[in-house]
Amino acid sequence: MSIVVQKYGGSSVSSTEKIKNIAKTLIKRKKQGDDLVVVVSAMGDTTDDLITLAKGISNNPDKRELDVLLSTGEMxxxxxxxxxxxxxxxxxxxxxxxxxGIKTKGQYGKCLIDDIDSTKIVESIKEGKVVIVAGFQGINEKGDITTLGRGGSDTSAVALAVKLKGICEIYTDVDGIYSVDPRKYKNAKKLDFIDYEEMLELSSLGAQVMHSRSIELAQKYEIPIYVGLSNSDIKGTIIKGVNKMNLESKPITGLATSDDDIAVTLRDIDANINILSNLFESVGSKKINIDMISQTAPINGKVNVSFTIPRDEQKECMEIIKNFSKMQNISIDDDVTKFSVVGIGMKNTSGVAAKMFRVFSENDIEVKMITTSEIRITCAISQQDKTKAIEIAAKEFYL
Amino acid sequence: MSIVVQKYGGSSVSSTEKIKNIAKTLIKRKKQGDDLVVVVSAMGDTTDDLITLAKGISNNPDKRELDVLLSTGEMxxxxxxxxxxxxxxxxxxxxxxxxxGIKTKGQYGKCLIDDIDSTKIVESIKEGKVVIVAGFQGINEKGDITTLGRGGSDTSAVALAVKLKGICEIYTDVDGIYSVDPRKYKNAKKLDFIDYEEMLELSSLGAQVMHSRSIELAQKYEIPIYVGLSNSDIKGTIIKGVNKMNLESKPITGLATSDDDIAVTLRDIDANINILSNLFESVGSKKINIDMISQTAPINGKVNVSFTIPRDEQKECMEIIKNFSKMQNISIDDDVTKFSVVGIGMKNTSGVAAKMFRVFSENDIEVKMITTSEIRITCAISQQDKTKAIEIAAKEFYL
Structure with missing residues (x-):
């Protein structure tokens, strides 16, 4: 008998019928002898509806009060x-x-869980109760209601599993983690296992199955996470540490693409790291997410710098960039798909990048920008090449 | 400078536009130097919508969880x-x-306020904040969320006024308390003042402007309550103790009618108080509200007993009554309007009943049943006589 912390996402609880089905599934599991702590998201579009309500009051609703409002969805x-x-x-x-007592720290709307007082939960479990806990929310040191940011219920579930020394199961509307998004590549294979770091890279690259912070937390405390379909016997994917996995020899585990960004290049700016640091600070202060920063070596004290910015924040971003470069030296490329391959095996595998660039070249796929991390290679390619690139890479790396 | 506790009902906050208007009104008042504590009900039909949601899960939803659900409306x-x-x-x-810390006692769904820890509210007032408090809800000794029953936000407001030694203002969609419901009698006069007990009698008779318990609480702690229209300069009504009022000499303050009940008469039942007591206990255990109980003197050890029952609970009620009397001895009269006049002045005025019955008789209004309290006379009359009875009584008693 062990404590199982389950989380059901908004689409799993979008109607009273679906809620009743989950209740049946929980009782079946309870009868098998497990103690259940269940975290639920708000029903369907409730959170969006509440945000719309707040926007009826203010374009920029007070963040403390917005958290009070949003917390009602999970209640x-x-x-x-x-x-x-x-x-x-x-x-x-x-x-x-x-x-x-899910105690949080930080700013309203994106708090971090600091601690959980598990007394009440443990008491209720001992009384034989199925314990349901509102996800996505916490309280801060002032006793104010806070929220954890979009997808925060995943983090609530993992934090509870850590605190209760239980296992963690995330039920959602996908049946597991795929090496490639199955909507983009029909032959995509579902993974039995994926390493925390691989999952983190995939999450940050737009494969938004899980809240990134929840994976970091699970990694830190070595809590395995099962991700699968709610109310189904289909086997999902387990996210866990590589040292616990029977790691396959292939270097690449997953592949992700995103059309959410555009590329910006600044030509002939002074090769002074202060300028760039000021630029990125200004953009960062607006919470705009810059990615794929790359700089060529200086020629006559001038450098070219490229980076991507979110497509839907182009206008705001350009206002800032204009202060750092002459307009005629700024070029924008909005025909960009970010194409990434991720694999913990890459650390021990030379030539992955070389292999990928070779097959891209053989298939006339232009690589516009490149950045890499220890376990990830990301290229910017043209959107028209996306499907071809997915097929080629999936075949090349056996995804 | 004093603390003013205001309450806004659901119809006053049914849209974000209306909420913005109330915010403006509050700021105007705040600028006049008053410290404001504001209790709000749930927006418009929110509470009904939440109940419908719960009914999607169960016809008889668990009361603890229903309170959690309903409390979100006011949040x-x-x-x-x-x-x-x-x-x-x-x-x-x-x-x-x-x-x-609005601490409550009693059953979920109809808790009573036991105490309020005003520390946070007082601190926030000192910081110059307009304090908004969720009405209708509390917590019990277990730390569970509770609710106070329909209209409970009135009680929340009065309890806060008691605790903060403030004055209490209830804003609603009527512009004050009338001697007669203005929808039923177009010449009805609005009252400048009404006594707590008169208001209590009127509330219990169907003039549902205020939650009865809120008036009892205000009476106990001698907190005057202003009732008026939200966002309006129209003068409303003050509910307060008679010793503080410039009492007019007229014996009757208000008049109320209700078509919600039917009359039941049991003929020739044994003149044994145990039988009646068992009957009323059985009916009461189903939370069915029996009223206007009257019994004639026994003849040969048999008595006739009449009382009213709620029209929409007739079926359930008759099931119980059948166990206590032969069917042929039960008669039902569903052509019933309860007609009541209320006045604290009645205590010192003889002949009010006599006067009323005389004018009814002169106008061919049949009085089917009569019950009285110290400050109230209630008759059951035929529904077709209702309008005539209102006009006659309003004229006779200068309402």
Whole structure:
């Protein structure tokens, strides 16, 4: 008998019918002898609806009050799931973050979990109850209600699993983690296992199955996470440490693409790192996410710098960039797809980049920009080459 | 400078536009130097919508979880109102019952307020903030979220006024308390003042402007309550103790009618108080509200007993009554309007009943049943006589 912390996403609880189905699944599991702590997201589009309501008051709603407002979404789904379990004759109790002391630090809207007082949860488990906890929310040192940012319920679940020394299961509307997004490549293979770091890279590259922070937390405390379909017997994927995995020899585990960015190049700017640092600081202060920064070696004290910016923040971003370069020296390329391959095996495999660039070249795929990390290679390519690039890389790396 | 506790009902906060208007009104008042604590109900039909959601899970949803669910309605409107105030450049903070320790006792769904820890509210007032408190909700000794029953936000407001030694203002969609419901009698006069007990009688008779418990609480602690229209300069009504009022000499303050009940008569039942007591206990255990109980003197050890039952609970009620009397001895009269006049002055005025019955008789209004309290006379009359009875009584008693 062990404590199992499960998390159900918004699409899994989008109607009372679906909530009733989850209640049945939980009772089946409970009967197998596991103690259940269940984290639920807000029903379907509830969070978006609440944000729309707040926008009716202000274009820039006060963040403390927005957190109070948004926290109600998870309270509703929690109460309804607990009701559904009791309706089936089993005992259950729902708790808000306030009630179980999910203490957070940081700014409203994107707080980090600091600690959880598990007393009430453990008591309720001992009483035989299925414990339902509102995800995505916490309280800060002032006793204010806070939220953890989009997808924060994943982090709530992992943090509870850490605190309760339980295992963690994330149920969602996908049946596991794929080497390539199956909507983009029909032959994509589902992974039985994936390493934390690989999953982190994939998450940050737009394969948004999981909240990145939840994976970092799981990695830190070595909590394995199961990701799978809710109300289904289809086997999902386990995210865990590579030292615990029967690592296959292939260097690349996954592949991700994103069309969300455009490339900006600044030509002939002074080769002075202060200028760039000021530029990136200015952009960063607006919470705009710059990526794929690359700089060529200086010629006559001048350098060219390229980077990507989010497509939908182009206007705001250009306002800032204009202060750092002459307009005629700024060029924009909006025909950009970020194409990444990720693999923990890459650390021990030479030539992955070389192999990839060779097959791209053989297939006339222009590589516009390149950046790499220890376990990731990202290229900017033209959007028209995306499908071809996915097929080639998937075949080349057996994904 | 004094603390003013205001309460805005659901219809006053049914849209973000209305919430923004209330924010403006509050700031105007704040500028006049008053410290404001504001209790808001859930927006418009939110509570009904949440109940519908719960009914999607269960016909008889678990009461603890239903309270968690329902408490979200007031959290939303609180957060939005506080946002709206901040949007206008003034400081504000919203609190849930949990955060300001509105401690309650009793059953989920109809808890009574036991105490309020006013520390946080007082601190926030000192910081110059407009304090918004979620009405209708509390916490119990276990730390569970509770609710106070329909209309409970009135009680929240009065309890806060008691605790903060402030004055209490209830803003709603009616512009005050009338001697007769203005929808039923177009010449109805609005009252400048009404006594707590008169208001209590009127509330219990169907003039549902205020939650009865809020008036009892105000009476106990001698807190005057202003009732008026939100966002309006129209003068409303003050509910307060008679010893503080410039009492007019007229014996009757108000008049109320209700078509919600039907009359039941049991003929020739044994004149044994145990039988009646068992009957009323059985009905009461189903939370069915019996009223206007009257019994004739026994003849040969048999008595006739009449009483009213709620029209929409007739079926359930008759199931119980059948166990206590032969069917042929039960008669039902569903052509019933309860017609009541209320006045604290009645205590010192003889002949009010006599006067009323005389004018009814002169106008051919049949009086089917009569019950009285110290400050109230209630008759059951035929529904077709209702309008005539209102006009006659209003004229006779100068309402």
């Amino acid at each position: 509703m789904s929690c109460a309804l799931l607990s009701m559904a379990i009791k309706e089936l004759g089993y005992d259950s109790v729902s708790y808000t973050a306030y009630q179980v | 939303m409107s609180c957060a939005l109102l506080s946002m709206a105030i901040k949007e206008l450049g003034y400081d504000s903070v919203s609190y849930t019952a949990y955060q300001v």
